[in-house]
Structure formats: C-alpha cells, structure tokens
Amino acid sequence: MELKTINLELPAHAKYLVITRQVGTMAANMMGFQKEYIEDLETAIGEATINVVLHAYKEDSLPYKFLKVQYLLYPDKLFVLIKDHGCGFDHHFVQQYVERKKADIPEQVGLGIFLIKSFMDEVEYDSNLNRGTQVRMTKYIRRKANGD
Numbered sequence: 386m387e388l389k390t391i392n393l394e395l396p397a398h399a400k401y402l403v404i405t406r407q408v409g410t411m412a413a414n415m416m417g418f419q420k421e422y423i424e425d426l427e428t429a430i431g432e433a434t435i436n437v438v439l440h441a442y443k444e445d446s447l448p449y450k451f452l453k454v455q456y457l458l459y460p461d462k463l464f465v466l467i468k469d470h471g472c473g474f475d476h477h478f479v480q481q482y483v484e485r486k487k488a489d490i491p492e493q494v495g496l497g498i499f500l501i502k503s504f505m506d507e508v509e510y511d512s513n514l515n516r517g518t519q520v521r522m523t524k525y526i527r528r529k530a531n532g533d
Contacts, residue, residue, distance in 0.1 A: 389458040397442055397450040397469065402434045405454050405467075412456050413463055418526055425504035426463065426524050430454075432497035433467045433520045441471025441518060462506075462525045470517040 391408060395401040409430045413423045434452060442450040450471070457464040502508050505522040512518040 391456040391458070393454040394451055395454070397437050397452045397471075399435070399438050402431065402438065405434045406430050408454070409456060409463070409465060412458055413524075416458055416463060416526060418463070418524070422524060422527065426465075429501045429504045429522055429524075430465060430467075432500050433522065436497050437467065437469045437471065437518075440474065441469040443472050462523050465522045467520045467522075468517065473512040473514045473516055473518050
C-alpha cells in the first residue's frame with residue numbers, strides 16, 4: 386500500500402470542525418480500523434481542533450484564522466497533524482494537564498489534552514508563543530488476531 390496524504394485548510398470556526406472528524410473517520414474506514422479505534426480517532430481529532438478554535442486565536446488582530454489538518458495513511462497507522470498559527474501555549478503545562486498533577490487545575494482545564502493522550506497511541510505538541518501550535522497524533526490499526 387502506498388502512502389496516501391489528505392490535506393485540509395479550514396477557517397478556525399466550530400462549524401467546520403465536523404469536516405475534520407469526518408475526513409479522519411473516512412480515512413480510518415478505508416484503512417480497515419476497528420470501530421472502537423475510529424471512535425477514539427474522532428474524539429481526539431475533535432478535541433485537538435476545538436482547542437484551535439477556543440484557544441489559538443484569542444487575538445482579534447489576526448486577520449486570517451485557520452487550521453490545517455494533514456492525514457497520512459500508512460499501512461499500519463494513521464498519522465494526523467493539526468496546525469495553527471495562533472498564540473501558542475506554554476507546552477510545559479501539557480504534562481501537568483495529562484497527569485492532573487496540580488491540585489489547583491480546574492477539572493475542565495486540559496481535559497482535551499488528557500483525552501487526546503488517552504485515545505491516541507502517540508501524541509506530540511510543538512507550540513511557540515505567538516507563532517502557533519502543531520499537534521502530531523498517531524493511531525495504529527491493531528487488527529484482531531482472527532483477522533476480523
């Protein structure tokens with residue numbers, strides 16, 4: 386199977402986010418992912434893209450607010466890259482959100498990051514203040530032993 390790539394560039398607005406999930410679902414179906422893993426992908430893609438809408442473009446001075454999503458379909462995994470050019474964030478807090486280490490973190494803060502890390506096999510963040518964020522997520526197919 387040759388590598389297939391799907392690229393999207395969409396306005397960073399909630400009404401477009403269903404497209405990012407649908408494309409991820411279609412790609413995973415084409416690759417033969419099990420239903421439970423497709424649901425995990427949908428949730429992770431949804432959380433990552435809603436984070437762009439809610440947090441990346443806090444500054445109204447940015448004229449063009451968008452997100453880019455790239456899906457790379459490998460024989461054994463789906464790689465998803467979500468990129469924005471927004472305000473970025475201090476990535477040192479990501480691990481605290483994931484592990485829920487700090488008692489003063491409100492329950493809803495960082496929940497999306499926690500869910501993404503829970504549902505995906507590999508997740509990496511690259512964020513620079515005032516220069517945007519990239520989220521790289523990988524989900525492996527994991528076929529059942531009997532071939533179903």
